[in-house]
Amino acid sequence: MQLTELHASVLLNMVPEIGCIRAGKLVNYFGNASKIFDSTVEEICAAGEFTAEIASKVLKSRNNIDVDKEILKTKENGIEILIPSNRNYPQQLLTLQDYPQVLYVKGSLKNDDVYSVAVVGTRKPTQYGNAVTEIITKDFAKLQVTIVSGLARGIDTIAHKTALNNNARTIAVLGNGLGKHYPPENRKLEDKICAQGALISEFPFDYGPEKFNFPRRNRLIAGLSLGTIVIEGDEKSGTLITAKCALEQGKDVFAVPGSIFSKVSTGPHFLIKQGAKLIENANDVVDEISLLADWLKERSKSAVIESQHNEFTILNPLEIKILSILDDSPEGVNIDKLRKSSECSFGELSEALIALEIKQKLKSLPGKVYMKL
Numbered sequence: 001m002q003l004t005e006l007h008a009s010v011l012l013n014m015v016p017e018i019g020c021i022r023a024g025k026l027v028n029y030f031g032n033a034s035k036i037f038d039s040t041v042e043e044i045c046a047a048g049e050f051t052a053e054i055a056s057k058v059l060k061s062r063n064n065i066d067v068d069k070e071i072l073k074t075k076e077n078g079i080e081i082l083i084p085s086n087r088n089y090p091q092q093l094l095t096l097q098d099y100p101q102v103l104y105v106k107g108s109l110k111n112d113d114v115y116s117v118a119v120v121g122t123r124k125p126t127q128y129g130n131a132v133t134e135i136i137t138k139d140f141a142k143l144q145v146t147i148v149s150g151l152a153r154g155i156d157t158i159a160h161k162t163a164l165n166n167n168a169r170t171i172a173v174l175g176n177g178l179g180k181h182y183p184p185e186n187r188k189l190e191d192k193i194c195a196q197g198a199l200i201s202e203f204p205f206d207y208g209p210e211k212f213n214f215p216r217r218n219r220l221i222a223g224l225s226l227g228t229i230v231i232e233g234d235e236k237s238g239t240l241i242t243a244k245c246a247l248e249q250g251k252d253v254f255a256v257p258g259s260i261f262s263k264v265s266t267g268p269h270f271l272i273k274q275g276a277k278l279i280e281n282a283n284d285v286v287d288e289i290s291l292l293a294d295w296l297k298e299r300s301k302s303a304v305i306e307s308q309h310n311e312f313t314i315l316n317p318l319e320i321k322i323l324s325i326l327d328d329s330p331e332g333v334n335i336d337k338l339r340k341s342s343e344c345s346f347g348e349l350s351e352a353l354i355a356l357e358i359k360q361k362l363k364s365l366p367g368k369v370y371m372k373l
Contacts, residue, residue: 008033009083011067013102014204017054020098027101037062073205079106079178093223100202104178107198113169115295116146117285118225120242121155122233122264129232132256133158139282141168142347143296148225150217153183155231160193170197171224175217177207215241222246226289229254233267240267252288254279281346283335300354318344318352323361323372332371
């Protein structure tokens with residue numbers, strides 16, 4: 001009896017000798033995963049780069065691996081298994097050469113999660129790194145931008161927690177199966193993420209956190225995000241693998257500078273020397289990613305229309321305060337001075353500036369300068 005496409009995809013993903021690239025070649029050659037297991041050793045070898053030994057293991061896996069048990073365990077634990085043909089499979093991952101044939105998802109994925117940024121860094125951050133992560137993540141949370149990270153100790157954990165504490169969505173990509181909990185101290189955090197985002201893994205349910213899993217995980221962190229922000233890490237840090245993946249995928253890489261006396265500043269400083277954008281706040285990132293900036297403007301415009309019934313002249317207290325500051329400077333005011341004078345966060349300021357542009361109360365000039373119209 002022919003396997004369903006879901007069963008065949010999960011089974012193929014559980015064959016140790018078959019990674020994402022090999023699985024993709026087989027699926028492309030046969031047209032779908034289910035036909036693979038009704039083929040012969042010769043036919044699998046003809047798909048390219050497969051020895052008779054590997055082909056034989058693929059076919060024998062149908063009897064050697066209990067795929068029904070795997071799928072049942074996921075259902076019992078509230079996990080959805082996605083394959084590329086599913087409508088809610090993250091479409092941005094399909095641009096990867098080695099996109100996963102199977103994704104295990106606990107929680108929910110939403111259409112607007114495509115407007116996300118990755119926040120990654122060292123497992124042993126400094127007090128400065130902790131503070132920067134909180135500030136930048138909080139600013140993105142106020143803009144309702146989804147935060148993607150890897151649930152590792154340190155910067156990743158702080159990014160997830162800050163997003164949750166500020167009612168933003170967050171996605172954690174794991175280097176192990178969802179049946180394992182790593183690091184163990186983040187078990188409760190996993191549950192909170194599921195309620196306000198999603199846990200994602202390409203590894204089978206009971207697969208442990210092996211060291212070689214994490215580079216694979218890092219490519220998905222980059223793949224799910226419009227840009228990757230690096231906050232602390234040395235030059236041998238796995239964080240730089242995420243940055244490399246982002247560059248290979250044609251994504252923007254951003255780095256927060258640190259002290260020249262700190263070892264964990266060497267990673268971000270290396271990236272900056274290689275051309276990564278030096279950032280100090282979330283607004284620096286939005287300025288560089290036009291897709292994100294356009295989405296924020298459109299969403300802000302829609303919110304203004306809905307809340308004010310097309311009365312674009314109505315201003316909130318922060319918008320009134322900003323215009324008052326601009327009144328005293330006909331030549332315009334830099335965004336840093338605006339933030340300091342208005343005594344608000346970059347996230348709040350960004351929302352207000354976008355709204356005022358839509359209401360045609362001000363215009364932006366080069367150098368992040370804003371002038372009242």
